[in-house]
Amino acid sequence: MAVLIGLSLSAGTPALQAAEQLVFVSGAFRRSIAVADLEHLAQTGQARGLLGDVLRFSGQQPEFAAKMLNQQLTLPLVLTSRLLSTRIGEALLQRLARIVSPLRAPQQGVQALRGAVITGLANGNGSLTATGFLQAYPVEELAVDIPALMGLISKASSISDLVRFFSESPLDGLRGDGAVEPPSTDQPSTVTPTPPTPEPESSSQAPVPGL
Secondary structure: OHHHHHHHOOOOOOOOOOOOEEEEEEOOEEEEEEHHHHHHHHHHOOOOHHHHHHHHHHOOOHHHHHHHHHOOEEOOHHHHHHHOOOHHHHHHHHHHHOOEEEOOOHHHHHHHHHHHHHHHHHHOOOEEOHHHHHHHOOOOEEEEEHHHHHHHHHHOOOHHHHHHHHHHHHHHHHHHHOOOOOOOOOOOOOOOOOOOOOOOOOOOOOOOOOO
């Protein structure tokens, strides 16, 4: 649940409908959790249906999951909209779209994420929660790629790792566009000394007068 909250913190056009099913996908395997059950958990702290089974199986307390679902992220709407339209924002959305995307139109993942974040922030007066993100997501079925999600979990052993993964990694992809990395300051630069110019050998014989 914590990872899903992290994914919900990143997402152009106003949503005409909300996500109704969160579909976990791995190859031919699919299992859906109703968004209404997530909203019920956020409001009451009680898990029902398949969501309750998932929490019991994973050893998670419903109260903790409800707290995560209600955790708010406050962002300036105009600045966030501009940021998500930059190259860095686009790279971030592309990374997220490999994990969450419309089930029947995965190629629209970037646009759906951008629209959900902007619309969710607008609906929440500058604050966004996981349920607010899902309510603003512009398709009924939101797919979560389990292998991609597990790959993220293996790289992010803590919340700080998760933030670093999403904030720094897109920059690595932009460095191939002509950006030059500054030289490393870990080791002092080595200067190869120039060998001295040898002095001409002096003659051992004294000059002869008149010659």
